[in-house]
Amino acid sequence: MRRAFALGFVYLSYVACAGPQATIGAEPLPPAKAPPVAPSAAPVTAATATASEASPAGSSSAPAPVKKAPEAPKKTANQSSADVDDSACPEGMQLVEGEYCTKVEHQCIKQWHDKANNKDVCEEFEPKSTCVGQKVKKRYCMDTYTWPNEKGARSEVMNKFHQAQVKCAAVGKRMCTESEWTLACEGPEMLPFPYGYVRDTKKCHGDIEWDSPDMKKVAQRDPEELARLWKGVRNGSQPECVSPYGVADLPGNTDEVTQSESYNEPDFKGKYDSIHSGGPWYKGVRNQCRPKIYTHDEGFYYYFLGFRCCAEPDGKPTEPLTGKQRKEKWKMERVERIAGFTVAQMKETLEKKKAGKCTCSEKDTRCKTMCGTLLGAATKDFK
Numbered sequence: 001m002r003r004a005f006a007l008g009f010v011y012l013s014y015v016a017c018a019g020p021q022a023t024i025g026a027e028p029l030p031p032a033k034a035p036p037v038a039p040s041a042a043p044v045t046a047a048t049a050t051a052s053e054a055s056p057a058g059s060s061s062a063p064a065p066v067k068k069a070p071e072a073p074k075k076t077a078n079q080s081s082a083d084v085d086d087s088a089c090p091e092g093m094q095l096v097e098g099e100y101c102t103k104v105e106h107q108c109i110k111q112w113h114d115k116a117n118n119k120d121v122c123e124e125f126e127p128k129s130t131c132v133g134q135k136v137k138k139r140y141c142m143d144t145y146t147w148p149n150e151k152g153a154r155s156e157v158m159n160k161f162h163q164a165q166v167k168c169a170a171v172g173k174r175m176c177t178e179s180e181w182t183l184a185c186e187g188p189e190m191l192p193f194p195y196g197y198v199r200d201t202k203k204c205h206g207d208i209e210w211d212s213p214d215m216k217k218v219a220q221r222d223p224e225e226l227a228r229l230w231k232g233v234r235n236g237s238q239p240e241c242v243s244p245y246g247v248a249d250l251p252g253n254t255d256e257v258t259q260s261e262s263y264n265e266p267d268f269k270g271k272y273d274s275i276h277s278g279g280p281w282y283k284g285v286r287n288q289c290r291p292k293i294y295t296h297d298e299g300f301y302y303y304f305l306g307f308r309c310c311a312e313p314d315g316k317p318t319e320p321l322t323g324k325q326r327k328e329k330w331k332m333e334r335v336e337r338i339a340g341f342t343v344a345q346m347k348e349t350l351e352k353k354k355a356g357k358c359t360c361s362e363k364d365t366r367c368k369t370m371c372g373t374l375l376g377a378a379t380k381d382f383k
Contacts, residue, residue: 088313089141090172092149094246095313096142100183103133104190104290114284116210121284125197129190142176142184142247143308144236146254148372151236154381155254155306156372158221161274161298162339163369164257164307169320169332170346173309175259177323178292180310181277185251185289187244192288194243194250199287204241204252205233205382207283218303221365223376229303230375231281231382251278252287254306262294263324269294273324280304281382298338341370 088095107126114121146155147167159167165175176184185194193199201207208231217225232253242248250256256278262269276293279286281304286293311318320343321330336342341349349370352358360367368374 090311092144093141093311094144094184095139096180096184096245096247097139097313098137098183098188098245099135100138100179101131101133101135101190102179103131105130105132106192117284119284121199122192122288123199125192127197129186129192131190136179138180138183139313140180141311141313142180142245143173143310144246144248146235146249146256146306146308149235149308151234153235154230154375154379155232155235155249157232157254157303157306158226158301158374159257159305159307159369160301160339161257162335163301163341165259165320165322165335166339166341166343166346168307168309169335169343170350171309172318173311174318174320175257175322176308176310177261178258178275178277179261181250181256181258182289184245184247185243185278189244191244192290194247194289195240200240201252201287204238204249204287205281206252206279206285206287208281208382209283213303221368221374223374224378226303226374227376227379230379232304233382251289253281254278254304255280255293255302257305257307259322260294260324263327271295272297273322274298274300276305340366346370 086095106122106129108122108124109126110124111120111122113119143149145151145153147159147164148156161175168174186192187194191197193204195203211229211231213229214222214225218229236248238249238253241250241252243250255276258275258277260270260273260275262275263273264270272294274296276296279288279291319326320332321335325335332343349358353371358371358373360371360373365374
């Protein structure tokens with residue numbers, strides 16, 4: 001039984017170079033001899049790194065126009081339909097426009113301790129958010145749902161960072177930045193949760209007990225093990241888990257990978273391009289808008305790690321390369337080489353999937369990764 005107690009406690013979200021950032025903390029790691037894949041982190045009050053686990057481990061093509069048009073939830077909270085220019089974004093995306101605060105203060109008034117993670121989890125915040133950093137104006141489009149951005153679909157997991165990046169590029173989009181994800185989640189009022197100040201994992205799916213994954217089987221993409229571990233719910237099935245900007249299913253359910261804006265930081269925050277936002281369905285983890293994980297490299301993948309895409313509004317061109325990659329003068333061919341498939345090949349795969357012809361042999365991991373069919377046939381959604 002969880003024990004909650006009142007406690008006056010301040011949560012600060014710290015700024016890093018380009019403006020995002022939140023606190024991070026450690027969660028349980030897999031056994032020492034397991035393949036290098038691990039869960040993510042719960043919030044703490046200082047920026048301390050988790051142990052970092054490296055994961056096991058053709059030609060370029062220009063991004064295509066966005067074609068998906070999944071059903072979108074209605075705007076909520078501070079955004080009425082009159083406030084939003086629906087023509088600014090492609091169908092299936094939500095316009096996020098507002099001021100992002102680089103450092104926000106929240107007062108925790110009730111928390112409980114999760115023994116498995118050895119973490120204090122804030123159950124309730126004082127209903128007040130104070131911006132103590134800089135405010136940065138932002139305007140961008142974000143997918144309503146996690147990839148494949150379809151209502152009723154499962155969040156596609158087990159993609160490495162560059163594979164997710166190629167998939168976004170194949171539909172004319174890019175990886176969302178860490179601060180874009182945060183602003184879309186918390187809304188103009190800088191809420192700790194998209195629905196308010198009191199944690200409720202019945203609204204945004206979470207607090208499921210840890211189930212001890214077989215790390216060797218996860219690394220092998222064993223369909224039966226992935227089916228056993230899946231505790232997610234379908235995109236758009238949580239009517240109260242919609243942010244003030246109309247973006248659904250964040251945080252909770254699946255953790256989400258975003259692109260770094262901290263790459264100029266001299267500490268651990270600046271090391272990797274892959275930043276985890278939100279938190280998965282497990283008990284005692286982040287499941288808030290601000291906290292991030294900075295210690296998993298771009299080769300990391302996991303059975304609860306998904307992603308969603310972003311794009312520029314108003315018909316402006318979208319650059320698929322990340323800020324860190326542009327700084328290091330990458331070309332998209334390098335991203336494709338690491339991903340193991342090209343933007344053009346991914347476009348073809350999406351067409352096959354649309355036609356119901358995305359079939360793969362049992363051991364063709366590359367094909368299954370591209371088609372998004374790594375989860376076994378026995379996979380059942382959490383009830």
